[in-house]
Structures are given as structure tokens and as C-alpha cells.
Amino acid sequence: MSPVERAACLIQQADALIVAAGAGMGVDSGLPDFRGKDGFWRAYPALREAQIDFENIASPAAFHASPERAWGFYGHRLALYRETVPHRGFDLLRQWGDRMLHGLSVFTSNVDGQFQKPGFDQAHIHECHGSIHHLQCLEPCSQEVWLADSFQPDVDEQSCQLRNPPPACPACGGLARPNVLMFADWGWTDQRTEAQAKRQQAWLCAVTQPVVIELGAGTAMPTVRHFSRRVIHQHGGRLIRINPNDCTVPTRLDAGLPMGAADGLAAIAKVLGAEWSSAAPEGGDGGH
Numbered sequence: 037m038s039p040v041e042r043a044a045c046l047i048q049q050a051d052a053l054i055v056a057a058g059a060g061m062g063v064d065s066g067l068p069d070f071r072g073k074d075g076f077w078r079a080y081p082a083l084r085e086a087q088i089d090f091e092n093i094a095s096p097a098a099f100h101a102s103p104e105r106a107w108g109f110y111g112h113r114l115a116l117y118r119e120t121v122p123h124r125g126f127d128l129l130r131q132w133g134d135r136m137l138h139g140l141s142v143f144t145s146n147v148d149g150q151f152q153k154p155g156f157d158q159a160h161i162h163e164c165h166g167s168i169h170h171l172q173c174l175e176p177c178s179q180e181v182w183l184a185d186s187f188q189p190d191v192d193e194q195s196c197q198l199r200n201p202p203p204a205c206p207a208c209g210g211l212a213r214p215n216v217l218m219f220a221d222w223g224w225t226d227q228r229t230e231a232q233a234k235r236q237q238a239w240l241c242a243v244t245q246p247v248v249i250e251l252g253a254g255t256a257m258p259t260v261r262h263f264s265r266r267v268i269h270q271h272g273g274r275l276i277r278i279n280p281n282d283c284t285v286p287t288r289l290d291a292g293l294p295m296g297a298a299d300g301l302a303a304i305a306k307v308l309g310a311e312w313s314s315a316a317p318e319g320g321d322g323g324h
Contacts, residue, residue, distance in 0.1 A: 043276045043291035044307040050247035050274075052138035054240075054267055055129050057297075058145055058260040060252015060279065064298035065123045065150065067116070080109065082196035095219045099174050103211055107198040110214050111189025114168050117148040125301035126154040129249065131313055138243045141236050145259045147216045160239065162232040164259060166216035172225040173205035174213045181215045181228045182206070246273035251297040255282060276304075 037045070047053070063069050068079035070090050077084035083093060088105075092098060098106040133140025142151050142161045149169045151161050171184045190200040203212040217224045240246075248267055253260035268275055268286070275290040277283045278300035283292035293300040305313055 039291045039293050040303045040307055043293060043304050046247045046274045046276060046291060047132055047249075047304065047308065047312070050136060050245055052136055052243035052246040052273075053129065053133040053140035054246050054248045054273075055133075055140060055142045055151075056144075056248055056250040056253060056260050056264045056267075057142065057151075058251065058253030058257070060254070061125075061144070061297045062120075062146055062148055062150055063252065064125065064296050065120050067120060067148065080112075080196055082194060083109070091219045096174065096213065096221055096223055099211060099213050103202055104198045105196055106213075107189065107202045108191050108196040110168065111187075111198050112191045112193065112196070113148075114184065114187075114214070115189055115191070117150070117168060120148070120150065122150045122153050123298045125251075125298045126151065126156075128301045128305050128313060130154055130156055132308075135312060138239070138246075141239050143236065143260065143263050145253075145257070147214070159235060162236045163229060164217075164233070164263075166214070166224065166226070166229055168214045168216055170215040170228065171203055171212045172215040173208060174211045174223070175205075175208070176223050176225055177205060177208040177210065179225050179227050180205075180207060181225055184214070240267065240271050243271060243273075246271060247276060248273060249276045249278065249301075251278050251300070253277075253279065 059069065070076045070079070076090045093106065093109045129140065140160065142156060144151065144163055145165050147163065147165050147168045149167055152158060169184050170181050172181050184203065187203045189198060191197070192199055204210065205212050215225060215228065246267070248264050250260060250264045255261065264275060275285055277285050278293045278295055278297055280294055280296050283294045285292040293303065295303065
């Protein structure tokens with residue numbers, strides 16, 4: 037049995053789908069890859085010129101030192117994520133989860149909000165590093181988190197500078213920042229993410245035969261891989277690891293696919309057939 041065929045069997049046998057997604061999940065939708073300075077600076081040449089790397093710009097200190105530049109970076113990302121169309125793999129995952137007894141739950145280290153676009157239930161998404169589509173006070177003056185929908189960034193991409201006024205905290209009037217976990221970040225308001233984690237844990241307690249599909253999660257930032265390992269250890273089930281660079285899996289009962297996220301999911305879908313790429317069976321509740 038090939039790894040793709042094994043992956044299809046694991047999906048057919050599962051009572052719940054757990055999606056564990058790292059940065060590689062969004063790359064196939066055309067989002068930039070920030071791995072290494074070269075990858076980051078290709079996306080932001082103005083920061084290369086200023087010799088500012090990802091860890092320096094993605095920090096609260098950057099907002100204190102130069103709000104226009106920090107929001108130039110995050111404002112550009114916010115606009116990009118709003119415009120990005122998720123690849124077909126997102127729909128496949130949602131459709132597979134719809135067919136399972138307990139549905140699906142998502143754990144992602146990505147802050148791009150791409151799982152919400154194709155109709156994943158917001159109540160079953162855990163964004164462990166927060167969401168760029170939400171804001172908080174930079175100080176912070178409170179633990180409040182609010183949607184960034186009203187903020188429309190106007191960014192000069194040549195200089196990576198925000199041209200319009202940055203968002204303000206509605207409570208104190210001070211500078212607002214994205215509600216994402218940054219580097220050297222002691223002011224992140226994590227209440228929204230903690231609530232997501234509690235909902236996910238409660239859901240996990242009800243499943244008995246889950247399958248974890250891990251996508252684009254590397255070892256340099258192993259947050260997603262640690263989650264996959266913890267879920268399998270605590271709740272049983274099997275792992276499908278889709279990664280073009282390191283798809284090694286714990287046992288021969290698991291499946292490792294040396295592919296990108298979109299290609300790997302499409303290969304599994306081909307084996308599963310049309311039935312598994314359609315709506316949930318009549319009488320099923322979809323679960324998510």
C-alpha cells in the first residue's frame with residue numbers, strides 16, 4: 037500500500053479530523069515564505085535595505101520605535117491575507133470533516149485567517165499565535181481584543197511605510213497592534229486564543245479514533261508538530277504528515293507524503309474518490 041493509499045484509509049476509518057497547519061499550508065495559496073532571512077527579504081526588499089529581519093520587525097519594540105514601519109509590514113500582510121484565495125485543499129479538508137461523526141477541528145500557527153474563508157466553523161479553529169484580523173492595545177491598557185475590519189491600511193510598498201493613520205485603541209486612544217504573538221512579546225493579549233484552546237480540548241475529549249492531518253509544519257518552529265504529537269499521545273489516532281522536506285512519521289501505521297499541502301491533499305482526494313469530495317451524507321450532522 038502506498039503512503040497516499042494509507043492516508044486515504046486512515047481518513048475513511050476516523051471518527052474525527054484534526055487539521056494541524058503550519059506556514060506551508062498558505063504557501064500553496066501564494067503567500068510568502070518567511071523561512072530564513074533571504075525568504076523574508078525577498079518579500080520585503082525595503083527591510084532588506086534597512087537590514088531589518090523578521091524577528092526585529094515582528095516585535096512590539098518595532099511598534100514603539102517606528103509605528104509607521106511596523107504597520108507598513110503588518111498592514112501589507114493584512115491586506116494580502118484579505119485578498120488571498122485559499123487553495124482547493126482547504127475545501128477538501130472541510131468536506132472530509134463533514135463526513136465524520138465528530139467533524140473536524142483546526143490547530144494552526146498561521147495568523148492569516150485562511151481557514152475562515154472556505155467556511156470552517158470559527159468555533160472549531162484554534163489559532164495558537166493569534167490572528168492578524170484582530171487588534172489589541174499596544175500597551176496594553178486592557179485585555180480587550182477587537183476585529184480589524186474597519187482598518188484599511190494604505191502602505192507604500194517601496195519603503196514599507198504606512199501612509200494613513202494607524203489603528204487606535206478605543207479605550208485609551210493609544211496605538212493598536214495586531215493581536216498576534218510576536219518575538220519578545222510580553223504584552224500579547226491571549227484571552228481569545230486561550231478560549232479557542234479550551235473549546236478544542238473539550239472537543240478532543242469526545243473523539244475516540246481521530247486522524248491528524250499535519251500540513252506544512254517544519255521542525256525549525258515545531259509548535260504544530262508538538263501539537264500533533266501531543267494529540268496522538270493523549271487521544272490516540274493516526275498521523276498523516278504532508279511536508280515536502282521532512283514527512284517522517286512515528287510508525288508504519290501512519291502516512292508520510294513528501295509533497296506540498298495542496299498536492300498532497302489532491303492526491304489523497306483522488307484515491308478517496310468523488311464520494312468523499314461531496315457534501316456530508318444525509319442524516320450526518322457534519323460535527324463542526
